[in-house]
Amino acid sequence: MVNEVSQWLAEIQALRQQLQALGQERDQAYASAANWRRLYESESEQRRNDSERSQLQIRALANELEVFKDSPLAADGSPPRDLNEVLERVNQVGSVEELRSQLAEALTLCDQLSNSLKAEQVAHEETRQNLTMALGDTIDLITKEPASEANPDAT
Incomplete structure (x- = not known):
């Protein structure tokens, strides 16, 4: 029976190590996801700003074109x-x-x-x-x- 208890303790220890390793992997995955989310948000913000500037330029050029239409x-x-x-x-x-x-x-x-x-x-x-x-x-x-x-x- 002592053999069985030590075997169970060894198995519990192995499961704890696996649980700890999985926890670390999960934390790394969350950190990676947060990093990708931050990169995506900064890229999308830059694209929105570029789009707004382009729209302003298009409107300004359209206004200038209207001036020269006549x-x-x-x-x-x-x-x-x-x-x-x-x-x-x-x-x-x-x-x-x-x-x-x-x-x-x-x-x-x-x-x-x-x-x-x-x-x-x-x-x-x-x-x-x-x-x-x-x-x-x-x-x-x-x-x-x-x-x-x-x-x-x-x-």
Whole structure:
């Protein structure tokens, strides 16, 4: 019977060691799962942030596109045939940076054209005033001529 008791004690000891080893494996599995969960959450947070930034960029670019819808310009400065041509050119752009560069060029061109238009308007106004003054002077000369012809003694 002593043999049986020592055998049972040895078996109980072996089961305790197995239980302890399984507990350690379980703790390692929980730690691993927690680590993977943390990595997944940080990755998903980064993806959400990237998605939000991309959506903001898309909205900003769509707004900029709406601004240029009314008066789009081709690469040579002439207006394209239709909006589809502009959209096709935008879709061919390889990166956001390239699109920003083209947008900056378009805005610069728009400013230059606006300044040229203002200068042309000022020049037009000056020409109109000069022509109006010349016409007024001519009318004055014409009205004075018949009066001086009718009264030769007045000159």
